Amino acid sequence: MAKTWSAKAYAAPTATSSLAATTIARREPSEGDVHIEILFCGICHSDLHTVRNEWKSVMPTVYPCVPGHEIVGRVTRVGSAVTRFKPGDLAAVGCMVDADRTCTECQAGLEQFCPNMTLTYNSPDKHVGGVTYGGYSEGIVVDERFVLRVPSKLNLAGVAPLLCAGITTYSPMRHWGVTKGKKVGVVGLGGLGHMAVKIAHALGAHVVVFTTSTGKKEDALRLGADEVVISRHSDEMKKQAGSFDFIIDAVSADHDINAYIELLRRDGTITLVGAPEQPLRVPAFSLIVGRRSLSGSPIGGIPETQEMLDFCGAQNITADVEIIPIQKVNEAYDRLLKSDVKYRFSIDMTSLTSQ
Ligand SMILES: NC(=O)c1ccc[n+]([C@@H]2O[C@H](COP(=O)([O-])OP(=O)(O)OC[C@H]3O[C@@H](n4cnc5c(N)ncnc54)[C@H](OP(=O)(O)O)[C@@H]3O)[C@@H](O)[C@H]2O)c1
Numbered sequence: 001m002a003k004t005w006s007a008k009a010y011a012a013p014t015a016t017s018s019l020a021a022t023t024i025a026r027r028e029p030s031e032g033d034v035h036i037e038i039l040f041c042g043i044c045h046s047d048l049h050t051v052r053n054e055w056k057s058v059m060p061t062v063y064p065c066v067p068g069h070e071i072v073g074r075v076t077r078v079g080s081a082v083t084r085f086k087p088g089d090l091a092a093v094g095c096m097v098d099a100d101r102t103c104t105e106c107q108a109g110l111e112q113f114c115p116n117m118t119l120t121y122n123s124p125d126k127h128v129g130g131v132t133y134g135g136y137s138e139g140i141v142v143d144e145r146f147v148l149r150v151p152s153k154l155n156l157a158g159v160a161p162l163l164c165a166g167i168t169t170y171s172p173m174r175h176w177g178v179t180k181g182k183k184v185g186v187v188g189l190g191g192l193g194h195m196a197v198k199i200a201h202a203l204g205a206h207v208v209v210f211t212t213s214t215g216k217k218e219d220a221l222r223l224g225a226d227e228v229v230i231s232r233h234s235d236e237m238k239k240q241a242g243s244f245d246f247i248i249d250a251v252s253a254d255h256d257i258n259a260y261i262e263l264l265r266r267d268g269t270i271t272l273v274g275a276p277e278q279p280l281r282v283p284a285f286s287l288i289v290g291r292r293s294l295s296g297s298p299i300g301g302i303p304e305t306q307e308m309l310d311f312c313g314a315q316n317i318t319a320d321v322e323i324i325p326i327q328k329v330n331e332a333y334d335r336l337l338k339s340d341v342k343y344r345f346s347i348d349m350t351s352l353t354s355q
């Protein structure tokens with residue numbers, strides 16, 4: 001096992017307890033590693049699903065759990081073989097910290113599909129033992145191959161959410177060919193949804209937001225939507241029937257997906273990025289009629305994550321964030337469940353070391 005140092009962190013001790021201050025073991029950087037002092041970490045709804053063990057049937061949570069996979073910080077130390085980073089550089093880490101690097105997926109730069117991929121938190125930690133710990137911490141040590149470069153001049157608190165919410169919406173839109181002239185639906189204006197709106201708009205698509213929150217209408221238009229539909233209003237929904245090339249569903253809770261499948265045109269695709277706890281009910285004929293596709297998409301590979309960051313740098317895209325100190329993380333989780341954040345919490349991680 002690797003030599004370790006003690007890092008301050010926030011962890012959930014069980015599925016039903018609040019997160020609280022603790023210390024965790026991080027490895028000393030080996031020759032290929034980068035040590036990053038964490039400046040900001042976004043709060044993804046996946047952090048909340050994991051902390052509360054809502055994905056237990058697929059990925060049971062190991063406690064204590066230190067979440068956080070939207071990490072931006074400054075390099076403090078590098079191993080002797082590191083070539084792309086030096087102390088003082090900005091650096092970012094997303095949802096993965098390693099993979100086997102040899103399988104066909106890794107060779108294609110699609111590490112998110114590697115059967116031996118290591119998630120940033122709640123994956124077996126081959127260096128220290130136990131499971132990996134995420135970004136709700138003062139620092140992290142990561143192999144340089146899984147560390148991203150941060151475009152200069154972007155607001156760092158708003159860059160952090162790009163590392164999950166950004167890539168998770170960018171990747172399927174690139175895969176399914178979202179471009180100028182396409183009609184794109186975004187379901188759920190949360191952390192992922194608001195990034196989907198910004199990115200689809202920047203790619204030139206006609207963007208329609210579907211929201212349950214009447215109060216988000218003005219924001220949706222400001223973020224780049226061309227139309228906003230209140231999904232509880234069936235007359236508004238009916239007007240959109242059979243018209244979409246692509247819909248991205250970023251809803252975190254149980255909902256009627258059929259209402260959106262009905263909005264696809266012939267050969268249209270709806271992609272699930274939202275991962276509710278319970279299975280969704282899909283009527284066969286909704287898909288058969290119109291040869292429609294239902295798909296899903298996980299995060300994105302390392303090369304595409306860098307591409308997305310560079311795209312956001314060029315287009316001046318960051319997340320709309322509410323910056324909080326780590327001491328407010330439990331309150332933030334409660335508000336996230338009520339869709340009461342515009343549109344991502346970004347934790348100022350220096351609050352951890354000053355406490
Ligand atoms: N596929 C992946 O790789 C990946 C990566 C990251 C996250 N995720 C998953 O994506 C989902 C969204 O994450 P997030 O961080 O964007 O969450 P979030 O900020 O909480 O946004 C979720 C949005 O869903 C809508 N919503 C919530 N409850 C709803 C309900 N009962 N019925 C209908 N709509 C509802 C709300 O939008 P409105 O107020 O506009 O209705 C809410 O803002 C989560 O399940 C998360 O785990 C997946």
Ligand SMILES: [Zn+2]
Nearest residue numbers: 044046164165
């Ligand atoms: Zn996430």
Ligand SMILES: [Zn+2]
Nearest residue numbers: 100103106114
């Ligand atoms: Zn692999």
